[in-house]
Amino acid sequence: MTLRNASKATLGRFLALVTGLIFLGSCGGSSSSSSSTSTPAANNTAALTVGFGPLGAAGGYVNGIFTSVTVCAPGTSNCETVDNVLVDTGSAGLRILNSALTTVPASSLGTITDSNGDQLQECVQYGDTSYSWGPMLVADVELAGEKASSLPIQVIGDNSFAVPSQCLATPVLFGYGNDDTVAALGANGILGLGAFGYPLDCGSYCTSSSDLTQSGYPYYVCPTGQACSATTVPTQDQATNPVAAFSSADNNGVLVTLPSIPALGAANGTVSGSLIFGIGTQTDNALATTATVYALDEYGDIPAFTYNGVSYTSPTNWSVLDTGSNSLEFLDANTLASVGIIECADAPGLYCPTSTIPFTVTASGANSTSGTIMFSIMNADTLFNTNNAAFNDLGGDSGTSPANDFFDFGLPFFFGRSVYIGMMPGVFAGESSAPSGATSATYGYYAF
Amino acid sequence: MLTLGTVPAWAVLGQYESSVSVDQQYLRSEDRVQAFQAYKVHQLTTANGTIVREYISPQGLVFGVTWQGPFMPNMQQLLGSYVTNLQTALPAQTHVRHLRGLTVKTNDFVFVNSGHMRFWKGSAYVPSLIPSNVSAEVVR
Numbered sequence: 001m002t003l004r005n006a007s008k009a010t011l012g013r014f015l016a017l018v019t020g021l022i023f024l025g026s027c028g029g030s031s032s033s034s035s036s037t038s039t040p041a042a043n044n045t046a047a048l049t050v051g052f053g054p055l056g057a058a059g060g061y062v063n064g065i066f067t068s069v070t071v072c073a074p075g076t077s078n079c080e081t082v083d084n085v086l087v088d089t090g091s092a093g094l095r096i097l098n099s100a101l102t103t104v105p106a107s108s109l110g111t112i113t114d115s116n117g118d119q120l121q122e123c124v125q126y127g128d129t130s131y132s133w134g135p136m137l138v139a140d141v142e143l144a145g146e147k148a149s150s151l152p153i154q155v156i157g158d159n160s161f162a163v164p165s166q167c168l169a170t171p172v173l174f175g176y177g178n179d180d181t182v183a184a185l186g187a188n189g190i191l192g193l194g195a196f197g198y199p200l201d202c203g204s205y206c207t208s209s210s211d212l213t214q215s216g217y218p219y220y221v222c223p224t225g226q227a228c229s230a231t232t233v234p235t236q237d238q239a240t241n242p243v244a245a246f247s248s249a250d251n252n253g254v255l256v257t258l259p260s261i262p263a264l265g266a267a268n269g270t271v272s273g274s275l276i277f278g279i280g281t282q283t284d285n286a287l288a289t290t291a292t293v294y295a296l297d298e299y300g301d302i303p304a305f306t307y308n309g310v311s312y313t314s315p316t317n318w319s320v321l322d323t324g325s326n327s328l329e330f331l332d333a334n335t336l337a338s339v340g341i342i343e344c345a346d347a348p349g350l351y352c353p354t355s356t357i358p359f360t361v362t363a364s365g366a367n368s369t370s371g372t373i374m375f376s377i378m379n380a381d382t383l384f385n386t387n388n389a390a391f392n393d394l395g396g397d398s399g400t401s402p403a404n405d406f407f408d409f410g411l412p413f414f415f416g417r418s419v420y421i422g423m424m425p426g427v428f429a430g431e432s433s434a435p436s437g438a439t440s441a442t443y444g445y446y447a448f
Numbered sequence: 449m450l451t452l453g454t455v456p457a458w459a460v461l462g463q464y465e466s467s468v469s470v471d472q473q474y475l476r477s478e479d480r481v482q483a484f485q486a487y488k489v490h491q492l493t494t495a496n497g498t499i500v501r502e503y504i505s506p507q508g509l510v511f512g513v514t515w516q517g518p519f520m521p522n523m524q525q526l527l528g529s530y531v532t533n534l535q536t537a538l539p540a541q542t543h544v545r546h547l548r549g550l551t552v553k554t555n556d557f558v559f560v561n562s563g564h565m566r567f568w569k570g571s572a573y574v575p576s577l578i579p580s581n582v583s584a585e586v587v588r
Contacts, residue, residue, distance in 0.1 A: 060542040060543050061542075061543065061544070061545070062543050062544070063544075088547075090547065090548060090564055091547075091564060091565055092565055124565070125520065126547045126548075127546050127547055127548045127549040127550050127561065127562060127563070128545055128546045128547060128549075128550055129550060169519065169520035169521060169522055169523055170520055170523045170534070170550065170561060171523060171524065171531055171534065171535070173534065173535060173550075174535060186545070196564065196566075196567070198566070201565045201566070202565065202566065203566060205496060205518045205519070205566060210495055210496065211496050211518075211519070214496065214498070214518075214519045215519060215520060215521055215522035215525075216519030216520035216521070216568070217519060299567055300567065315516065315567070315569065316569075316588060318562070318563065318567065318569065320548065320564065322548065324547055324548075325544075325545075325546070325547060325548060326543070326544040326545065327544050329546075329548070329549070347543070349546075349551065350543075350544070380543075384543060394544075396544070397551055398549065398551070398560075398562065399549075399551055399560040399562065400551060400553050400558055400560055401584070401585060402585070403571065403584070403585045403586075403587060403588035404560040404562075404570065404571050404588065406548075406549065406562045408548050408549070408562075
């Protein structure tokens with residue numbers, strides 16, 4: 001009996017897709033879930049704090065949003081709570097710095113190995129060309145009162161192998177590298193809450209050997225004395241949004257609530273909010289009747305936005321509601337020049353209009369709903385000069401023209417809103433369901 | 449079967465159309481050619497759904513490339529020597545991070561790569577190589 005076998009029982013519907021190596025856990029013993037439908041509702045609310053994060057004001061990093069995650073050696077009560085974990089609705093899976101695990105070191109977690117005994121490693125490259133590189137290990141993970149048992153997580157930096165060049169599709173830029181320190185990451189980890197409705201970071205693209213030669217491929221094994229080589233990975237061993245793996249019914253999405261803040265921002269440590277697990281599963285997470293549900297399309301995008309009479313459509317102009325980005329990456333300075341947007345002279349890529357500019361954008365869901373999104377963009381230099389740490393009006397370029405622009409509604413979007421992020425129903429058989437009002441959202445949904 | 453180690457040459461932005469066939473072999477893809485009045489497009493589609501388009505001027509030069517698929521493409525392969533423009537053009541950013549994308553805009557090189565796990569897309573072009581009667585907006 002292995003931990004991985006325990007997971008396979010839960011994720012059995014994916015086994016038919018697995019055509020590559022079968023991974024077997026080397027860490028014995030598993031505990032069956034103690035929860036059942038008769039147990040009291042779990043505490044489903046984790047605290048959120050917004051600000052500079054662990055680097056402090058000196059780091060300069062604004063609009064970071066953090067929570068605490070408890071990591072346990074699987075099947076034990078041997079647990080450690082890691083604070084300052086970045087909450088990221090733009091990625092999937094839990095990734096923790098090796099250096100953040102002290103009383104429950106990485107060596108106490110379960111391993112995922114192939115038939116040769118080589119451990120599974122992962123390399124994820126981000127847009128800025130930085131990357132996370134380290135082993136996939138197995139932990140019991142707790143968020144507030146919610147538990148995900150035998151969850152595959154990445155421990156960033158817990159290996160000594162050279163990162164595979166195949167993974168780094170875009171050459172790593174000067175000043176970037178493995179996000180394996182607090183200084184590099186600005187956090188103790190990343191809690192990827194599976195935006196785009198989908199809880200896995202690779203899914204079927206990593207279960208078939210046909211994609212093993214693709215650049216940017218994430219999963220590897222590193223046999224002794226050999227270079228790391230790409231490997232297929234069953235879905236139950238891939239990095240997974242912990243929420244989707246909760247043993248409770250609160251596994252169908254999350255609700256992020258943050259208070260309104262002033263136009264000139266809020267000081268570090270003064271903004272707190274709630275990360276509530278489940279949608280329509282408890283009294284505190286009912287889908288508000290005032291919220292508009294935007295079903296996502298097959299790309300995980302809101303299908304269309306209209307601004308200034310121009311329609312921007314997915315996937316050319318893809319989109320995300322993204323707590324993991326610090327600013328509103330909205331169109332580009334050239335496209336918005338007519339309304340007064342200019343780039344900051346000292347920070348190209350950020351917007352420095354001479355006065356605050358209001359925007360109204362219409363969003364259209366795949367379920368034929370539409371609604372308006374209103375926000376403002378203020379001069380970034382003015383904002384940074386306040387020395388505040390949270391801003392609802394910090395913006396910048398996405399691309400360079402409507403041909404390549406995208407809509408990354410970063411943390412500024414979330415202030416003063418309750419944003420529901422709904423999982424794709426049925427991805428994990430029997431575990432995810434949508435509340436009434438969102439049942440037609442095949443690919444997941446946003447509601448706000 | 450071609451592998452990483454046996455690619456004979458890079459097919460790249462700013463080079464001749466003949467390089468497209470190298471990309472086609474490398475990507476193990478179908479090649480479909482669309483001809484327009486002032487340029488043509490090779491669209492390479494791989495089995496996993498990755499689409500790479502290469503835009504060819506009447507002089508036969510690749511003036512733009514686009515990509516879309518579950519993984520980032522090999523930028524060395526697609527951009528050739530222009531990949532060094534990424535290194536030199538990046539603005540310093542201390543207040544924000546761009547986990548979802550990278551945008552570089554200089555007089556002679558424009559590059560945007562954006563996306564997230566399981567979905568990446570982007571484009572790159574060389575303004576000076578774009579035919580005079582063609583808009584850069586066609587590279588999409």
